[in-house]
Amino acid sequence: MEYGKALRFHRVKQGLTQNQLADGIISAAYLSKIENDQTVPAVEVLELLYERLGLDFNESTLSHPSKEKLKEWYEAIVFKRHEDARELRDELVQQKNTLENHQMYIFFELFRIRYLLLESEVEKAYETWENLRHHKDSFDEKMEFYYHLITGLIKYYKGDFNDSYQELMEAKNYSSSIVIESWETSDLFYLLALSTSQANHISASIFYADQALEMYQSHYDLSKSADCHIVRGINYSRLKNYAKSLENFHLARKIALQTNNRNQLNLVYINIGTLESRLMNHKTAIESYITSLKYNDLDSTFKQDFLLNTLHSLVLEHYRLGDNKGCLEWIHKGAQELTKYPSLTYEIHFSFYKKIINDDPSLSEFLENKVIPHFQEKKDHIYIIRYSMFLADLLEKQRMYKKSSSYLRLAIQLLNKHSQLGGILL
Template identity: 60%
Template structure:
């Protein structure tokens, strides 16, 4: 048994210093050696330390859920079985040693991070992640794996996709030393593909999506296979390999129609709309976005619905069909008003196109002072590029040539740095 890690875990949990725990028993320096597994103390010493922490050194009842029960809970979380996951968590909490046993508590908290993200409790997940970090030097290899995986997910939900991918790669490095089941391995590859895609690391996303797809197909997991095909379609589209992209999207359409998965149908028609827009087939793009909206409005979150509304606004604006553009702007505001989550980013998009349609003289000031800094801070480069190009034109019309050139250069620099975004900008 790793007595040092157990002692440190409970000492930190109870807010005691090494001096406080060691006082009258041993020296703080010797306690430090015990906690770092640099020495094996006498049982009498351990008994005294355990007693001060309110633990029974001789307790061997192990009246707690098995590790397998925790893994069952984690599997429910991974497969997004919300209700079953909540019920299982409550059962685990009722077992007192889930929270008192060092080994079980660490795994419970690491899995709880992902449970909270499943419930869209992002801030609570972040707090749980910050809390568990203080025990990191007591982690074994398996704990390190779940910690880095959880870190990657928290960063993903916060929109920091590059660091999310790096953390998930750290998890992959630790996975070599532990035995992952097939469903966990495919989950890891899929998360790597997802974060790499958002970070615009196309080759890494395609590689990991292919790895995940191979495992999902062996498991006859149609839903997750379709998710992989969506990622592959997105990335082949970025490479302007539209034939390969559409091939993947049509496979998703076939699977989602068979499984009656309206959420995936909403995603696939949205992405087909993106492809048609890039190819200059604006009417086809509009048709697919509207089909996507009809499916998303039944199943998707407000933010996901807004993504399609935004694309409809953009297409109608490019076609100079301003009445339809205004209609979808109003639709966007109605959805945002019904949302309980932060909608600042989405509101900025709507404000911009409202100003552009109305030829508002404050449009350039809003783009320069609010919109572009907002998207720069969030590293959402495609929007920075798009709005820099619009701002450059507005400033040029105002004969502010120096400022116009500044934003044009910023757009060009970002386009050169993130050349794979080229098809997503205009």
């Protein structure tokens, strides 16, 4: 057992300095060496230090009653068994001394972050992660693995997809030197597929999705296999391999219908709509988007965002068909949803199409001063491109050629850099 790391953890947790803990027992300098595992002190010294911290020196982490329960909890979280995860969390909290043990506390907090993400409590998860970082010096290799994996998830939920990918790769590096379950390996590959997809590393995403899919299929895990097919479908669509993309979406839909996974069906139909839109099949895209709405149950922040995204897509498809009446109907439905689920981004989207249909003279100013700056701040390149090109065309018609060309250049630069955007992920 690494007593030094445990001592440092409990000292920091209790807000003691090295001088306060060491006073009358050993020197602060010697305590520093113990905490950094640079020396092995006498058992008598350790017993005195533990006693001052109010801890049982003879406590064994290996035989801790919560160890197996903790892993069981994490498995329920990874496989999104919400009820099981809630019950196991309550059991762990109630078990005596679970959170007083160094290793148990660290693992509990790491797994709790992922549990909070599962429950869509992103800000609380982020706060827990921030607090846990103070104890990073006391982590062993297994803790480091979970820490980097959880950090990758935090970055993903925050929209920092490249950072997410880098953290997950760190977790992958640690996984080679520790023992983890096969389902944890497949989970890591799937998370790598997600992060690389969102970071637009298409080949890497397909590679990791393939690795995860092979493992999930070997364990007959239908739900996770469907998730992988959705990721593959999105990335093949970006590569313009639309036949392969549709094949994966249909496979995901087939599985989701068998398992009655409404969330996956929602995602499948949204992404099929996106694919059909790319193929200029606007009526078929509309049908897919409308079908996706049937499976949106609004039980999470993501599903709320999926709903607004789908309503915006329906507005766009009707606009592309020149159907202003249909466009305004979906704008109205979008405005109704915004009263329940406020979003400045979608408020801007709906306002733009309303202004253009009504030939609003303030449209150019709206695009220049509110729309494009908003998406630049969010680094949402696809909409910077779309709205910049529209503004460039509008300014050209107004004979404002210099300003028009500047927005056209902005759009072209981003288009060249981010030419394969698109797709909605979990």
